[in-house]
Amino acid sequence: MPKVPERPPCINGAYYIIREGDSFYNIAQRYSLPLNLLLEANPNANPYDLKVGQEICIPNVPAGCPFGTVVTIAQG
Template sequence: MNHCHGFLHIVEKGDTLYLLSRRYHVPLWAVLNANPYVNIYNLQIGDEICIPCRIRPREDCAAPYDCQ
């Protein structure tokens, strides 16, 4: 896995990237961008998913967010 700017979540039964984004209060697009090599249609128990905690906003974006 590439360097994760956040923390790693180990996939458990029933996990989806959408559910992880909701659980950790991180936008789905941020989770997708942090995991470009993950097959989102075939998550396996034990897979490592990077959950990003903070991003730098672009000029035209809202304020940065933190994981909770």
């Protein structure tokens, strides 16, 4: 089993765990981040060799707002 790299320091952001099919590009799109900001926050991650289970830093994302949160707005 390939070794998963250590997670980077993430002082002003939130951790994200890499899933099958993820790339820095689609993660940046998902979080509405410039790609270069995501790359700068993860200098030790190889963007061409992300491992499932690897943790990366998503900068400036409130920790209490995980991906996939659904908000329902009532009509009226």
